[in-house]
Amino acid sequence: MLLHLVKDSLVRRRRRVMLAVLSLLVGTALISSLLTVSLDIEDKMGKEMRSFGANILLAPRSESVPVEIAGMPVGEIGDKSFLNATDLGRLKAIFWKNNITGFAPYLYGSATLKGEQVVLVGTWFEHEISTEKGPFATGIKKISPWWQIQGEWPSGEGRLLIGRELADRLGITAGDPLKLEVGQSSRDFRVAGIVSTGSFEDNQIFVDLPEAQELLGLPGKVEKVQVSALTKPPDELARRAQLMEDPKEGLSPADYEKWYCSPYIDAITYQIEEAFPDGQAKPVRQVAEAEGAFLGKLKLLFALIAGMAAVTSAIGVTATMSATVMERRGEIGLMKALGAENIHIAGQFLLEAAAIGIIGGAAGYGAGIGLAALISRQVFDSSAAFSLPVLPLAIVISMAIALLGSALPVRRASRIQPIQALKG
């Protein structure tokens, strides 16, 4: 009987019901697409955030606290310790190798250019290393995509990048030849491009690593490596591990296993240090924290949009259900006169709302998948990860919105006095 009443009410008012379904569809589509996107947003945003800079710094282990000025480790030459450029392939052999999206080595020295003392940096612009999975392209161009180059990235021998401020001061433009002197030796270069980063790079000169090694007399050496890794924001386990000297000792074996096998930034630096016994891998906390904060804000924004979508759909449902209640006033009065209690009446409308919710939720999920794919493609430039668990969730959410949106109309229905409804 109940089903019959509900079905009939839905079918007879299908136009208006379609409106409610539509409003739920739009709301659920928005919510489920945001949900789908935010489920793998850490991954996606991680990739995106990697373009804001490397988040791990690998340097030789030293007794003293490393001091850096303008991104360059300072200390007596004699104190300097180095990593070997040939070892860097190990970064792509750790447990979370697939989360290492790129890295670039740095070797610093000082050189003379047009009589001025300048910072010379040897690095990889674009460099391919071989891994067990085949060649892997990396270099500074990959991990620092925000660098603005006027001219082009250096390729081939004897090409360099010069910082914007330095170039302006010395009146150098792209394409100019110039001579770099280090001690007794010197070498001719041509300016491939001028780099602006808004930071200390604007006063430095970048050459290909082997050329810097040769000029500085440090063959095969690297001073530090910036590593870009996709990480998972710290949770309770990660925070617990962070307080420990050595998580292997501090955590229970099961927890340690779980920690090691999660791409927390600390687990990745731990694994990098395993691969580089002479190295020290440190998370660049600022980047990691900025990332976390940004993700948090983004999620808050998503939640706000989703909440607004929910409210809007609920209002749509309220409008439809209110109209239905008004239209069925007489029937409701009659049912009450026949002895129906409010629960009988409310039951009908809530069931009706639930049915509308299910239809709207299922349709909204379908539309949401499309929307999520669109968001992923347009915003994150990748395909959406389809998460089927969102389907039941979408239906539940849509139903909840529909029921919530029906609360007021149902209240109104329960206040209908049979005697008045029967007269009118």
Next chain:
Amino acid sequence: MKEIMKISGLSKAYGQVNALDHVDLAVREGEWVSIMGPSGSGKSTLLNIVCGLDSPTAGSVLIDGLELAGLSASDLARYRREMVGLIFQQFHLVPYLNATENVMLAQYFHSMADEESARIALERVGLGHRLDHLPAHLSGGEQQRVCIARALINEPRVLLADEPTGNLDEKNEEAVMGLFEELNRQGMTLVVVTHDASVGEAGDRIVNLEHGRVLVKTAPKLQTA
């Protein structure tokens, strides 16, 4: 026979208008009482209070030992579905439910909708051939008989009817009155509001209302007998 309904000192005021003014009335079990009076005399008001759809300003209504005054909305709903059967002048059938379903609706609120017993109830009022018809496809008399079947389906203690023949032609009126007589013979208590003398006289007793007061009580059947 025992009293099934006892109304005492019942008053209902709508602002300045006294729709009912100290009405006393007792109805015995199995009795058929006609309530008559001019338009605006308070007949519908009395019936609505007795069936728990309206509340009095003062006085008490005692039905089968149950005092209606002070009952909650939920208790009144239960009283309506369990103890009284209602018949209206305007029929008040649900337009999109067929005859059987309209009867089942009352069952549904009472306990469980049961198509078989709804069908039997309709056969009892002579509508065995109209089970699947929508109200719009039934004549006025047939619609009123569906209402009677609906009023009877939960086996009420009293049948309350407000102008049950007001919208019917003579032939249909006869059919409905015939049903009332049969029900009354089987022991059903009937309270029928009407301003139609011929309908009123079918009862055991006529209660005349005027300006909300009971005028004379006559017993037509006893007089003519």
